[in-house]
Every structure is written in C-alpha cells, then in structure tokens.
Amino acid sequence: MIKISPAVKEIYPDAMFGIMTANMSNASASRSQMDTLKKVEIDRIKTKYKEYDRKAIINSEPICHYVTHYKKFKKTYPVLLQLESILLKDKGIPSVGISVEAMFLAEVKNLLLTGGHDLNQIGGYLTLDIAVGGENYLSISGKQQQLTKGDLYLSDDRGILSSVLNGPDYRTRITDTTQNVLYFVYGVDGITGEQIRKHLENIRYYLLTASPNVNIQTVEVF
Structure with a gap:
C-alpha cells in the first residue's frame, strides 16, 4: 500500500508509521454519542494535566520526540498547541464530522501526529519520502505550501498529501461526503x-462508539 524511500530510513532510521482505513458509507453517526465521548475524554485529559507545566510535558513521553524533531526546524509541535488550547483556553474539539473529530481527540490524548485523508481522492500508490526542499502543494487552508529540506512527506501519483511540518493537503481533505478515510500516523524517531x-485503536474505538456501522479495514504499523 505504501512505498518508503530509502532516504527515510537513512535519515530517520528508527521512525515508525501507521495506517488505518475506514469505510463510512453505511455509517450513521450519533452526534450525542460523539459529544458525550469528547466530553469524557477531554475531562480525563484536563485531570491528567491538572497542574499544567509546559516544561514537564515537553520532556515527557511521547511528546518529547516530536518537540525535538520540530526544534530542528525551529518550529513548535502543533499538537502541543492543540493540547494547550484545551488546557489553557478551555477550547474543545469542534463538531466537524466524526471521522475528523475521532482523529483530533486521539491526537490530544496520545500526542501522536496524525493526518486524515479522503481515500477516494488518492490516486495510485502512496510514497513516504524526504523533501529535498522546494516541493509545493496546496494546503488544507487553500494556500500554497513549500516543503523544507529534510521534512517527511506523504504523496501519491498526483502530488503531496501531507508533511510533518506543513500538515495535510486540500485535494484529499476529509469532507462531509467522504466515504472512505485514510489515517496516517507520523511517528518520528523515538515513537514506538x-x-x-x-x-490507532483509540481512533477505531471513537469511530465505532459514535457510529457502530463504520467498517474498519486496513490497520498497519511499519
């Protein structure tokens, strides 16, 4: 399903990744179930980090590995900012569809970087590679993004789907008509x-809790 460039293992020899696909075509989502689930999980997260200490968190597993990785590029790990928006600004996870909400909820719980894509918009084989610098794609915000040398990115035969530093693309974004979803977990060096x-099991559980008819298909860690 995915080809890994030799450059990935050369530059990031210990990095691991994960893929899960889910068919939503027969899924009937329960908004109340998802809202309840989000409240329960966010309350648990707030309890876990009741005494918020950014220095302690960024030195803890597993977020320390992402912080180290992003620091090499003089950037801040975006999932840390998502977590802080919940802990410090009392923001929640917006109601944007269960396939996206499940991913966001798992991200702030487990602090692992994850991209979500419409599988039907993906053309040909997936490739994981290292940017030489200058590669372009249209980001989910609709703006052109240029990859930084050394960035990890995922692409298909049509172009770039996402990168660690710049996030997901616009072409394969999940919408309210998406029937088949692909989740891709970027595990930088140090993530097991x-x-x-x-x-991935958390995402699966969240999906099935809100919509029992979701058909979980591929689950692979490599």
Missing part, C-alpha cells in the same frame, strides 16, 4: 510501534 497501535 506499540504507541502507534494504541493510538
């Missing part, structure tokens, strides 16, 4: 296969 498996 077990952490990725548990993360």
